[in-house]
Amino acid sequence: MRVTLRLFASTALLCVGAGYAAAQEAPASGPMANFATVTDEILQNPDPADWLHLGGNYEHWNYSELDQINLDNIGDLRMVWARQMVAGGRAEVSPIIYKGVMFLPNPYDTLQAIDAATGSLIWEYERAGMPEVGGRDDEGMIRHTYSDRKRGIAIYGDTIIMTGSDNSVFAIDARSGQLVWENIRSTDGWPTSTTGAVVADGRVFLGGSCQNAPINCYVTGHDVATGEELWRNEVVPGPGEPGDETWGGVAFENRYCTGVWGQLVYDPEQDLLHYGSTGVCPAPDVQRGVAGMNATLAGTNERWAVRPDTGEVVWRHQIIAQDNWDQECTFDMMLVDTPMHPNANMEGALAVNPTVSYDSVRTLVGMPCKNPVYWAFAAETGEFFYARETFEGAQNIYDTIDPTTGQVAMNQAVIFTQPGQSLFFCTTYGGGRDWPSGAYDPTTNTMFQPTANLCTDSTSRTDREPAPGFNYNTNNIDRPNPNVQEINGEYPVGRITAVNVETGDTAWQYLQRSDNYAPVLATAGGLLFNGDGARYFFALNKDTGEKVWDVRLSSALGGYPVTYSVDGRQYVAIAAGYGRNRLTPELDGPTGGNTIYVFALPE
Amino acid sequence: MVRLPIVLFGVVASTAGVLAQPVLDIPERFLRNPRNPSDSSIAFCVNPTSALYEFEKDLAEELAATLLLIPEVFEIAIYQPPLRYDFRLPLLEQEIYWYLLQRCDAFMGFTAAADYPDYLTVSPIYLETNSVLAISPRFARLEDIPPDVAVGARILSLAGSSLGAYIRGLPAARQWKLNLYQNHETVMDRLMDGTVGAILIWEPGLAQYLRDHPDAPETRIVRSLPFQVSPTQFVLALRAENDYLNYQLAQAIEAVVRNGTIDRLMAEHSLTLD
Structure with a gap:
């Protein structure tokens, strides 16, 4: 069944039908036969056979307890089905799998329900019409450039929660593909949430990207039954608000493009919602008229912990100040209960809190920015634990990080102070890390993060005036990091770093020629899956970093690897179609031809 | 045809x-x-x-x-x-x-x-087109503007960036405060009301402003700038x-x-x- 919908700006909040909360009967037969209403309890303790969250669980571990596919039999892994996705755009998706049904977001606002064992389509919803932006009739358009990518969806009750290019959040009946409700958060055509929503305890949370907008984005909380907006948090301070003074006198009207487009993480134990904000446009201090002022730009590149029922801020911490480099500290961090005894001599240490020692503490840990630095905080209070690079010399934008408070001071040598100035800094506008998520293995207390070994020659443009549509208004060329050694005469762009969460020590490093611009998945089978720009879907031994398996697909990989089980058979899936091949023109890694590939062991 | x-x-x-x-x-x-x-x-x-x-x-x-x-x-x-x-x-x-x-x-x-x-x-x-310096008639030259008098430009502009860089390159005792305003009209209003002693401004905009404000104080126009500004x-x-x-x-x-x-x-x- 194909469902299309025509939208109108006047229907900003639309509820279709009644009885959202009432559980519906599953079809008597077919792949939907086993569908049961998804509760908070199910979401907090997912069956390993399902994959219910972008990130695998609320804690965003990208970890599965399934071990049918393991180090002993990985060589037997075979493709069992593949299905073409919507053409164009970027296949950066993470499907949800529940009771044998795969719910697959596609580029350009399409959602599919697919039999997860066979690959047969059950239904497809396409949000075909877009609202008449600002009443502009035929001249209206979605004004951002991000409809082409959809990463995450959420499941709750009997619905799939998805975000649309028209800055909407909407609920689709999981059984039928019919629209249940929608809320269009604004009709200005600028923001959109590409990463999708998080749903918990009857509420929906989502951020947004404002990267080419003349405004800043926000985070909203909604009623999951109706979509009604319950609260909205801005990130950039307005006139007279705390932090206003850190903008060097730049009026609020000229602060733009800060977003919260990375993955939000909800903590059911502490009832906190964690998210992060991005940088600012134009990037160079000199273009914003604040060169020499040490304008730290409160609200940008901060981590926020808020109460999910009201949006009240519990704690916040600026990870990068004075962002001249588009470093976007908006990406997911993970929640881990761990002893915390950071090693002051950990590799790449930038700051280690000497007073920290816990037998067990719930820790917010991971790589929040493009800059390849792991950060660890107490999840409840924001107490700083440590910050470390993936390797010594991975970046050069920090001057100091206070070891007890985690307060940052930036390297003034890489701040743009002159028109037309060129600077070399690490990492790039494309990351280091970007949205591709890391993983966490609870059996070894180890986190894994894919990054690129890249730096930038960046020039503050003087050939055009800064404007929202021109984003950062710099010209950038990717360069190798001089602190990375070639391997057999080739520069390794791709990297995965495994780090012990408790100590911050490196467990292992994996390097390869190709850019691995894709998330990772760890499994109890001893495997760590990842994809790359040279079209390889591969697995490492999660304890050693040794490559144990690969297969070459039709196009570059950039989807989330996920795993699930149907009728006792474990599957591993990943979407191909978009990846990156930076600094490796010789590699054959075409993009396009978006396809979801699914693998399993022979029956 | x-x-x-x-x-x-x-x-x-x-x-x-x-x-x-x-x-x-x-x-x-x-x-x-x-x-x-x-x-x-x-x-x-x-x-x-x-x-x-x-x-x-x-x-x-x-x-x-x-x-x-x-x-x-x-x-x-x-x-x-x-x-x-x-x-x-x-x-x-x-x-x-x-x-x-x-x-x-x-x-x-x-x-x-x-x-x-x-x-x-x-x-x-x-x-x-180019940017020009417009100086208050209170001062004969840019150099005559004392450091306690601010100068102005439009924020988020190449002109503002260039003027800021020039000021930062001056000896500390000679550095003016740079006021960056939201739009060209405000920049010129602040010159005319005396808030700033000089402005760096897009010439066609200033020309039209002066046409629309025939009673505006006379300003000194300097085309030969002591720093580079990319033309538009x-x-x-x-x-x-x-x-x-x-x-x-x-x-x-x-x-x-x-x-x-x-x-x-x-x-x-x-x-x-x-």
Whole structure:
């Protein structure tokens, strides 16, 4: 069944039908036969056979307890089905799998329900019409450039929660593909949430990207039954608000493009919602008229912990100040209960809190920015634990990080102070890390993060005036990091770093020629899956970093690897179609031809 | 008759290609049914809120006449507060592309840059403008302004960046405070009310402001600046596939520059301080 919908700006909040909360009967037969209403309890303790969250669980571990596919039999892994996705755009998706049904977001606002064992389509919803932006009739358009990518969806009750290019959040009946409700958060055509929503305890949370907008984005909380907006948090301070003074006198009207487009993480134990904000446009201090002022730009590149029922801020911490480099500290961090005894001599240490020692503490840990630095905080209070690079010399934008408070001071040598100035800094506008998520293995207390070994020659443009549509208004060329050694005469762009969460020590490093611009998945089978720009879907031994398996697909990989089980058979899936091949023109890694590939062991 | 290879088939083929480009995110329905170009006319899109609006309308007529075509002028819709005495186009490049597909053959008032999206091309420069220093009559020269008097410029502008960099390069005892304002009109208002002792400002904007404010205090104009500011150059934007139209317009632009039409129109519309 194909469902299309025509939208109108006047229907900003639309509820279709009644009885959202009432559980519906599953079809008597077919792949939907086993569908049961998804509760908070199910979401907090997912069956390993399902994959219910972008990130695998609320804690965003990208970890599965399934071990049918393991180090002993990985060589037997075979493709069992593949299905073409919507053409164009970027296949950066993470499907949800529940009771044998795969719910697959596609580029350009399409959602599919697919039999997860066979690959047969059950239904497809396409949000075909877009609202008449600002009443502009035929001249209206979605004004951002991000409809082409959809990463995450959420499941709750009997619905799939998805975000649309028209800055909407909407609920689709999981059984039928019919629209249940929608809320269009604004009709200005600028923001959109590409990463999708998080749903918990009857509420929906989502951020947004404002990267080419003349405004800043926000985070909203909604009623999951109706979509009604319950609260909205801005990130950039307005006139007279705390932090206003850190903008060097730049009026609020000229602060733009800060977003919260990375993955939000909800903590059911502490009832906190964690998210992060991005940088600012134009990037160079000199273009914003604040060169020499040490304008730290409160609200940008901060981590926020808020109460999910009201949006009240519990704690916040600026990870990068004075962002001249588009470093976007908006990406997911993970929640881990761990002893915390950071090693002051950990590799790449930038700051280690000497007073920290816990037998067990719930820790917010991971790589929040493009800059390849792991950060660890107490999840409840924001107490700083440590910050470390993936390797010594991975970046050069920090001057100091206070070891007890985690307060940052930036390297003034890489701040743009002159028109037309060129600077070399690490990492790039494309990351280091970007949205591709890391993983966490609870059996070894180890986190894994894919990054690129890249730096930038960046020039503050003087050939055009800064404007929202021109984003950062710099010209950038990717360069190798001089602190990375070639391997057999080739520069390794791709990297995965495994780090012990408790100590911050490196467990292992994996390097390869190709850019691995894709998330990772760890499994109890001893495997760590990842994809790359040279079209390889591969697995490492999660304890050693040794490559144990690969297969070459039709196009570059950039989807989330996920795993699930149907009728006792474990599957591993990943979407191909978009990846990156930076600094490796010789590699054959075409993009396009978006396809979801699914693998399993022979029956 | 001069006509351009913008036949419908070409447009449709191009559209299909563009839809596969992730950077050009225009809903498909907006790309359907592109306009049918005329054999005898040429349509220019202009920004009615630009300081160059009247100039561009007249220039459109001159360019069309040079090509022996009937001019059509389409005024784009602007849904943001207009920027008075300014030239900025508050549109994304993909919106300009849409206008070029649906409303006009060439888009006026596009600023020249080092690169463009691959779905756009641009004509040769038809107008180059500069920033000037306007100094309060209280001071004979820029150097006479004491450090306790601020100077001004528009925030988020190349002029503001350059002036700021120049000030930071001065000895500390001679550094003025730099006030960056939201728009050109405010910058000039603050010079006239004495808040700042000098401003760095886009010349056509200042010329129009002085035309509209005949009672404004007299200001000293300095064109020879002690620092570099990139000029603002204007080109026509066209769809990338319109090579032949661009070739024709290049010849027309060369003609109107060479025969003094540009200078005449600038003077007629009070866009220079001469």
